[in-house]
Amino acid sequence: MNRFWTRLRMASAMLALTTLVAACGGGGGSPSVSGQGSLRVALTDAPACGYDEVNVTVVRVDVHRSSEATDTDSGWQSLVLDPPRRVDLLTLTNGVLEELGTTTLPVGTYTQLRLVLAANSPQEPMANSLVPTGQNEVPLQTPSAQQTGLKIPVNLVVEEGEMADVVLDFDACKSVVRAGNSGRYLLKPVLTAIPRVDNGALSVLGHLTALPPSGAAVSLQQDGLVARATVTDAQGRFLLSPVPAGNYDLVITAQGRVTLVMTGVPVSDVGRTTINTSSTPIALTDSDTRSVSGVVSTGGSSDVPDAMVRALQTVNGQTIEWTARPVDADTGVYLFSLPVAAAAFTAYDPAATSYTFTPDAGTAARYTIQARVPGQDSQQAEVDLSSADQTADFVFAP
Template identity: 35%
Template sequence: MKLEKFCYGIAVVLLVFGIQSCSDASSSSLNDEDSRIQLVLVDAPGDYLEVNVQIIDIQYNSIDDEEGWKSFTPQSGYPIDVNLTELIAGNSLLLTDEIIPSGMLKQIRLVLSDDNYLVIEEENGEPSEPIHLKTPSAQQSGLKLKLDEELEPGFSYTFILDWDVDKSIVKAGNSGNYNLKPVINVNAEVNSGTLKGSVIGKINPEDSESVALEGVLVEVFSVDDLNNSVSSTQTDDRGDFMFQGLAGGSYVLKIMHLGYLDYESEIVPGILIEVGMINELPNSIELLLADSLKGTVVGKLLPDDLNPVTLGNVTVELFDAVDLDNALSFDVTNVDGVFSFQGLATNSYVLKIVHEGYQNYESSSIDVEYGVLNELTENIELLLVQ
């Protein structure tokens, strides 16, 4: 897979809040002049099959001079190739675990090669060829942010780098090109907590049990700001998700998945995150299938009535348009005459209605697209038997 090359050496500077960990000089490698630094990478993914980045250097600077940059030495060496979409549900990548001289930590940055690309899902459901990620010239020199944090001798510091893929990749109009503008949220493990949970749902309305749902978008919001997510992730093949590095406080989960109703957890009292603790939700979050086809049944009660009224307790059967002998499902209208079918696959369907006192009804073919509600614009009017 041959990729285009763009200017070498893009630098992304990460803002790190250095907070002293609870560990002191218990490590035999630490002395009264050194501090231990761990950088752990996790992902807040976007809607991509793969997002592959290549890290060729991880640097820190203890002084204000440009000559002060020094490189960490990761255990596996450089380059570090990582598919960010795999870092979900507790999967993480230890970028570096190193002892450095104590004192001021001014800046930290990641340096990427020019070999970064993504894979998306094509309209036919197949993976695309690798799409090269371009970086605007303003980003190539790197954005340097001052930390000015004091590393105390004999103490360890763990920083969780949460790479927000959804905010980091920007599509360039209709050109088919994508720009890489990395957005990474950084939290010190010592002043944060973890939230774990799982998502389940029925695949078909007739299923007796719900199953784990993979690839579900889960966002976490502070109860004080429900418009801007703190972080986002996706469920793995077991339906599990995990948020690391959350500051102590109350949070709300919002979940969206194609074919299912949107979910939002209770705002009051919210989900409590305590510093240094793992809050594992006691029950799986069950998503409900969204309506795929919806309509209303009406009819006159007496031949002389001027207008039809909604008819409740009417059985509506659903058929595949190419098999009108075997019903796929049925629903019964409520008091407002409304019926609905959930979780339908993309297909053409036919409705049949048999109701005492009324002529049998059969619709024309109705096209349904998975995850999109087809709400019939006209009521289905049943005609009285003459």
């Protein structure tokens, strides 16, 4: 079950929970640094794939100054949720910020954070659950190591009289794994911890139109790695917040629509970046779709590897991620439905009131499918969907 932990990674995002004030239950040992500061923690989610609800029950948040500390070591500090809070992650989108809680901490730098979820039990069979679109609620199986928490590397500096603010991004789309036709779903958490500010900075706002029924996914990426993602609301509005300061590619994807990429989008800690207003929305245009599917397997074994598969493109010289999913836990199968029309690009202009996107003809129907297994080199295959659906299988070492 250790492979559940290998999915934990740093990314960026935010859309949080409901206000909770929690008490701090300190771990053993006396702090070596005097003085008190405070820690505030919130939870958020990125877009989900094919689910109406993804529910998790949060018990507490633990922090430690050592990134190598085990659950039995002294020095842990805890923000305890009493009672535990059950939250539908899919309600936390488009800049909705609600707090898990605030607690006092000894000053210092904390480098490990653990999010502890309740375990499903005969008394609480649905502490963690999901509702596949159009189906009934089913339990969501959590890691056997759940009691020690989901480990996230952080760099939280708690200063005397100051508050350290952190948001945990729980990517439901990449964290839920289907197990064949068994009806079982597994939680392999993909988590991110990012700082936040309260002045509207570290955020990007924009508007789209001509959306498909499921809306559009909007993300900020660097070299094909997603830093923050969300989905549009019913009016086509999107808000990506908080996002670490830097320059990003804004990537817009939707089923049956042309992919759009805006390069050079700045994010700063002094103000919000506004792409456009509701009076000048970016229109999405139609595209036919075809599928790429395959199996990720372990050579010479029936064991299914703990694999993540990504669909990538290179648009105007920039690598972007169109989507990423874990493979089926029982079969190793994955399936993507991707647009075949050429992706289009433009550059961010702070003075622009509207944008024109230029098609990149070389991207039409062409994707790189990449498979990743913890502890091994990634594998990839080039696919061309211009005339038919394609298959790309991957075999990893035991």
